[in-house]
Amino acid sequence: MAKPGLFAREAAVRLLHAVLLERRLLIDIVNGEDSLLIDLEPSERARAQSLAMTTLRNLGPIDFVLQKYLTKQTPFALLNILRVSAAEMLVDGIAAHAAVDSAVTMAKRRHKTAHLKDLANAVLRKVASEGMDIFEGLEPQELPKAFRSQMAKIVTKEEMTSIERSHQAGAPVDLSFKDIKKANAFIENSNGIMMPNGSVRLKRAGQITEMNGFLDGDWWVQDLAASIPAKCFGDLSGKKVLDLCAAPGGKTMQLASMGATVTALDISSKRLERVKQNLERTKLKANCIAADALKWKPVERFDAILLDAPCSASGTIRRHPDLPFAKENFDLGELLKLQRALLLKASNWLVPGGILIYSTCSIFSAEGEGQVQWLAKQNNDLIPQKIDPKLIGLSDYMANKDGQIRLRPDFFADLGGMDGFFVAKFTNNK
Structure with a gap:
């Protein structure tokens, strides 16, 4: 019997591989007929996507921490396992034993990485004990040079870092309402706040289709x-x-x-x-x-x-x-x-x-x-x-x-x- 969360973690690793090596967009992967998530339960699909996105948002800092404990060039297949597990510990706050144990299990389940399970265990235990002190002192994930060169035409270096920090923080969900009265009622009965432009921002993400007003067509995500x-x-x-x-x-x-x-x-x-x-x-x-x-x-x-x-x-x-x-x-x-x-x-x-x-x-x-x-x-x-x-x-x-x-x-x-x-x-x- 698979350990809880294992399939979602393995799917997150596959998503990383598709983005970083095959240069595919997550939206195309998730919505495509060959979706890497097609056999997962809805909750596992959501977790896999979330974990992959968290890893990508913090990839530079995560790699910096991992390289402290890797002495040789690491096979890409193992590196993505390490990245996902490090993201769980350093960003999501998942208990070290759960993240490390899952990473070792994932390594053992793959032919290309089975012989490296002990390395995965050793590196991630180091990340668990020392990595947070390093991670918290790092600058946010930098954009590629091609993106930075375009942005540098209208923003300063400090503004660039501020934008990259916003990228790292992720995005809340905003709703647009047909009727301001419905928007105010939604806020009174849920977790939303009114933004200066009239959008309603959710304080906590949830299942969109189950929220008040969705079936009635009161609002849309925007x-x-x-x-x-x-x-x-x-x-x-x-x-x-x-x-x-x-x-x-x-x-x-x-x-x-x-x-x-x-x-x-x-x-x-x-x-x-x-x-x-x-x-x-x-x-x-x-x-x-x-x-x-x-x-x-x-x-x-x-x-x-x-x-x-x-x-x-x-x-x-x-x-x-x-x-x-x-x-x-x-x-x-x-x-x-x-x-x-x-x-x-x-x-x-x-x-x-x-x-x-x-x-x-x-x-x-x-x-x-x-x-x-x-x-x-x-x-x-x-x-x-x-x-x-x-x-x-x-x-x-x-x-x-x-x-x-x-x-x-x-x-x-x-x-x-x-x-x-x-x-x-x-x-x-x-």
């Missing part, structure tokens, strides 16, 4: 920062609005709940099905269209367009710690080309006086400020509009000098932070 672009429109009652690149649907539901007549466009019919499911649950309406925005032609122009463009997702690392490892050698050039093509398309679909919101969940200036500068040279009819952060529940320092919203993971750090985001607003002067 990071605080992700809710900001739609808020920048102002009043949308009765307006025709296009949500470009709509999946998974958080912004679509926001726009619909604001009284807009929404067209939700996405290139992926599979992802659009999730949008439809979310709309059905929340009893909101939108016209969902699966199409390539670069080839699609609207029947009529729109009063407002939200272009939340495909991007590096560099602002979401606190929720997706696998991203820097799986996408270390990303092709930013291709993303920039796509964003520009979408911007040009969207700019031609607005009515006179219509509003365009351009946003990315990126902390790279090339995908934010750089694209605004490029667009200004291509289209003189789009007039940049300054956004007042205070009107959308943000602080003055969350807007740059040009009145664009520039959010960082370490903003509202005392409340749990937020995703990195960029938001710019334009009006059509045709």
Whole structure:
């Protein structure tokens, strides 16, 4: 009979291997048909994912501690076992005997590591007795050089470390509500707190589908920062609005709940099905269209367009710690080309006086400020509009000098932070 938690730990080791060696994203692994978690119970799946993510968030510091006790190059298969067990002890506070015993068992169960079980035992016992003193004095996990070089264009060295510390802390769960009264009632009867922008942040994570209001469609999961672009429109009652690149649907539901007549466009019919499911649950309406925005032609122009463009997702690392490892050698050039093509398309679909919101969940200036500068040279009819952060529940320092919203993971750090985001607003002067 397997020891309690063993299957989840072994799955976490497999997830690490897939991310670090095969450069696969966790979301693709978990949702794929070849999922490494497919045979696990729901609780074991959740634990495996959580443990893998904790290990990735702290990989640099964990490796630093382990290397103190490893004298030779360690086989990758054993190293990942050691990493997971060290994460349990140093971050999760799991009892040393349980973590060490499980690691030795995992090593024995694998042909490539069976002969190294005694090494695993010795190293992890050292980590248990001495590792915490070392670990607590270390700087947070550093981003890869490619990420740091992009971020260095708009943040200082101290701000970079602050962002990396936010990545290490992870991300709480935020909810967006259709009705502020329902939000207040939820807070009174649960573990949520009201954030300055109106999002409800959960103090403790739990099974989302079992929470008050889920089945009634009162709310949907949406990071605080992700809710900001739609808020920048102002009043949308009765307006025709296009949500470009709509999946998974958080912004679509926001726009619909604001009284807009929404067209939700996405290139992926599979992802659009999730949008439809979310709309059905929340009893909101939108016209969902699966199409390539670069080839699609609207029947009529729109009063407002939200272009939340495909991007590096560099602002979401606190929720997706696998991203820097799986996408270390990303092709930013291709993303920039796509964003520009979408911007040009969207700019031609607005009515006179219509509003365009351009946003990315990126902390790279090339995908934010750089694209605004490029667009200004291509289209003189789009007039940049300054956004007042205070009107959308943000602080003055969350807007740059040009009145664009520039959010960082370490903003509202005392409340749990937020995703990195960029938001710019334009009006059509045709």
